[in-house]
Amino acid sequence: MSPAISTTETQRVAIDLGERSYDIHIGADLIGHAGTFAGLPTANTGVIVTNEVVAPLYLASLRAALSGRHARVLDVVLPDGESHKHWQTLQTIFDRLLEAGCDRKTVLYALGGGVVGDMTGFAAACYMRGVPFVQVPTTLLAQVDSSVGGKTGINHPLGKNMIGAFHQPLSVVCDLDALRSLPDREFSAGMAEIIKYGPIADMAFLGWIEDHIEALMARDPAHLAHAVRRSCEIKAQVVGADERESGLRAILNFGHTFGHAIEAGMGYGAWLHGEAVGCGMVMAARLSQALGLVDEAFVERLKRLVVRAGLPVVAPVLDPARNAERYLELMRVDKKAEAGEIRFVLIDPPGRASMRPASDAVVAGVIARSCQPA
Amino acid sequence: MSPAISTTETQRVAIDLGERSYDIHIGADLIGHAGTFAGLPTANTGVIVTNEVVAPLYLASLRAALSGRHARVLDVVLPDGESHKHWQTLQTIFDRLLEAGCDRKTVLYALGGGVVGDMTGFAAACYMRGVPFVQVPTTLLAQVDSSVGGKTGINHPLGKNMIGAFHQPLSVVCDLDALRSLPDREFSAGMAEIIKYGPIADMAFLGWIEDHIEALMARDPAHLAHAVRRSCEIKAQVVGADERESGLRAILNFGHTFGHAIEAGMGYGAWLHGEAVGCGMVMAARLSQALGLVDEAFVERLKRLVVRAGLPVVAPVLDPARNAERYLELMRVDKKAEAGEIRFVLIDPPGRASMRPASDAVVAGVIARSCQPA
Structure with missing residues (x-):
């Protein structure tokens, strides 16, 4: 059953974080309208940070919407892609601001997308020890995941998102129209994070995604509106309970421990983050099965949906000579690791996640199985 | 009258910041004792960040004191000096941690000192989006000012401390014995920040410093203990009322607006921060006088004390052709500026500070007067 949502009506999801609370606005045609930003501070200067792919599409609209709010609206156009998510690119933002x-x-x-959001948020966290910022995510992945919750940061050659800050935005503006221009591969990458919310928090939502996967992949606005809203609701609930990831929040990283190893092992940018997470979720589900927490039917069900979302499910071989060792090595520098012990987000039972360690031997078995073509 | 303090007894000043509250410990012979760090978390790894000047003096002692707390104690030895307080040096900390x-x-x-504290604190704020840290300041300036209050950061070619974070330490350990090894010039630099607390908050303390300046400059332990404690008490009070510098806290920057212009204009490291603040306080006092907030006797009294503390009171000429313009230009990028308007910390009346703008003409007059030899 399709939800009764009109795409012309803007939805609002509240993130409850005390004095750092804010709203996520989800709707059509939001970027170009001044009303979208009503209630936000009217400072002398607004600075739009974007990239060379997004700028030709939406920079002029956003600039127009903000022209009444700030005496001057500047912009910084970054190069596109995860491979630029490092200090040197961040520095170009600081240079411009100063x-x-x-x-x-x-x-x-x-x-x-997520890269622009993470870098802009981190720049805002650090510039003069903190200035306010607004998230205007233009990719599906950023709308349902990275723009919500205040995690910001950059990559280090030795690990993804290793340098960063928790810095909450003043507002998140999810314009569903922006998803129309998204390349298929990036759209699929966003679907990985939507699917994620099912196994960890809401199996009914997983069933709804399965029932409407065709409409979602066809980018039907009403179905997208529901998927984005439900994803943001679940994320808001988890982040509201654990802003700084001292416990619960880590369940949002389901699929990310294996996924980060794939991204780092292949070189950032070779696989999109969402692709690595899609494959990583299947691996984490297999590990859950190996530990007796879920059955094979659950793993197959999840795998089937990941495939239908256009995502890879066969893990890459990172090192022909010592593949499992390479995966384990990369996972040990994951932020969730403690004293070298990798802590996996596992499904237990479907609809609920928990953090656990696992023996290297069991994990190696899962990696070997996952690197074999279906 | 000398205060009734035994230097063998460790003093404690509490910083009240809710769940981020912590204590400042002030006493003799603290660095090398395990008991100094009792109550702090016992993580698997402790990492001492220091510099090439301090390492030969205290690294072994601190390492010994921590050996029972952490399974491994690592160290990172940075180059010494303000000129290294930038991203590249910070990166060496991240490299080592990863x-x-x-x-x-x-x-x-x-x-x-302050440079090590600011960089280590900022590294702790950003590493994996935040790890805990402890301040063990070994300079007078760091003990009475920079180690307390959670301001961390690095310099940018276009401005001092422009990139940073508020990140409170778990504890501050002020070992008075460490002050014995301090070069005279750095000791004087620390005196500037001690003197600062008088005009902005406590004229009785200013009187006490005047009465005991010889004992202080001779580094008498009992007098130093009192000066460090009273400075930390005032700072604790101000920071507790305004952790993120939304208002009141800015008064701690008395002398710093002019001081930052001197540091930036001369090139970071040419003048020590405390030297620039010493001279900057006299300039800010002159500006207060020019605006009718204090009388000339107050300016002369402050200037006399700054001279007795071994600090410069004649401001440097930053540009022979357009000196005042150069000062104003540099002050306009101060973090306290708003929409290009410089906000000065002025004394009004002695013992109380407030933030005000001032016309360029009046400021130019103060700069001209301050650059003339007495």
């Missing part, structure tokens, strides 16, 4: 004499009331706007 | 597989429970220890 050259333009931006003060600590300046509002930054992150217009783009 | 190469050693440090997890997010790792505790960092900042062993050194």
Whole structure:
């Protein structure tokens, strides 16, 4: 059953974090309208941070929407892609802010996908020890995951998102129209994070995704609106209970421990983050099965859905000579690891997740099985 | 009258910041004793960050004191000086942490002066989005100012401390014995920050410093203990009322607006931070006088004390052709500026500070007067 949602009506999901609370706005045609940003601070300067792919599509609209709010609206256009998510790119934001004499009331706007959001948020966290920022995610992945919850950061050659901050945005604006321009591969990558919310928190939602996967992949606005809203609701609930990832919040990383190893092992950018997470979820489900927490039917069900979302389910061989060792090595520097012990997000039972260690031998078996073509 | 303090007794000043509250410990012979760190978390790894000047003096002692708390104690030895307070040096800390597989429970220890403390604190704020750290300041300036209050950061070519975070330490350990090894010039630099607390908050303390300046400059332990404690008490009070510098806390920057212009204009490291603040306080006092907030006697009294503390009171000429313009230009990128308007910390009346703008013409007059030899 399709949810009774009109795409012309903007939905609102509240993130409850005390004085750092904010709303996620989900709807059509939001970027170009001044009303979308009503209630936010009217500082002298607003700075839109975006990338060279998104700028031609939405920069002019956002600039127009903000022209009444700020005496001047500047922009910084970054190169596109995860491979640029490092300090040197971040530095170009700081250079621009300082050259333009931006003060600590300046509002930054992150217009783009997860990479732009993470870097803009981290720049906002650090510039003059913290300025406000707004997330305007233009990819599905950013709308349902990375723009919500205040995690910001950059990669280090030795690990993904290793340098960063918790810095909550003032508002998140999810314009569903922006998803129309998304390449198929990136759309699928976003679907991985939507699917994720099922196994960890809401099996009914997983069933709904299965029932409507065709409509979702065809980017039907009403179905997308529901999927984005439900994803944000679940994320809001988890983040509201554990802002700084001292426990519960880590369940949002289901599939990410294996996924990060794939991304790092292949070189950032070779696999999209969502692709690595899609494959990583199947691996984490297999590990859950190996530990007796779920049955094979659950693993197959999840795998089938990941395939239908256009995502890879066969893990890459990272090192022909010592593949499992390479995976384990990369997973040991995961932020969730403690004293070298990898802590996996496992499904136990379907609809609920928990953090557990696992023996290297069992994990190696899962890796070997996952690297074989179906 | 000398205060009734035995230097063998450790003093404790509490910083009240809710769940981020912590204590400052002030006493003799603290670094080398395990008991100093009792009550702090016992993580698998502790990492001492220090510099090449401090390492030969105190690294072995601190390492010994921590050996019972952490399964392994690593160290990172940075180059010495303000000119290294930038991203590249920070990166060497991240490299070391990641190469050693440090997890997010790792505790960092900042062993050194303000530069080491600011960089270690910022590294702790960003590593895996935040790990705990302990301040072990070994300079007078760091003990009475920079180690307390959670301001961390690095410099940018276009401005001092422009990139940073508020990240409170778990504890601050002020070992008065460490002050014995301090070069005279650095000791004087620390005196600037001690003197600062008088005009902005406590004229009785200013009187006490005047009465005991010889004993202080001779580094008499009992007098130093009192000066450090009273400074920390005032700072604790201000920071407790305004952790993130939304208002009141800015008064701690008395002398710093002019001081930052001197540091940036001369090139970081040419003048010590405390030297620039010493001279900057006299300039800010002159500006207060020019605006009718204090009388000339107050300016002369402050200037006399700054001279007795071994600090410069004649401001440097930053640009022979357009000196005032250069000062104003540099002050406009100060973090306290708003929409290009410089906000000065002024004394009004002695013992109380407030933030105000001032016309360029009046400021230019103060700069011209301050650059003339007495």
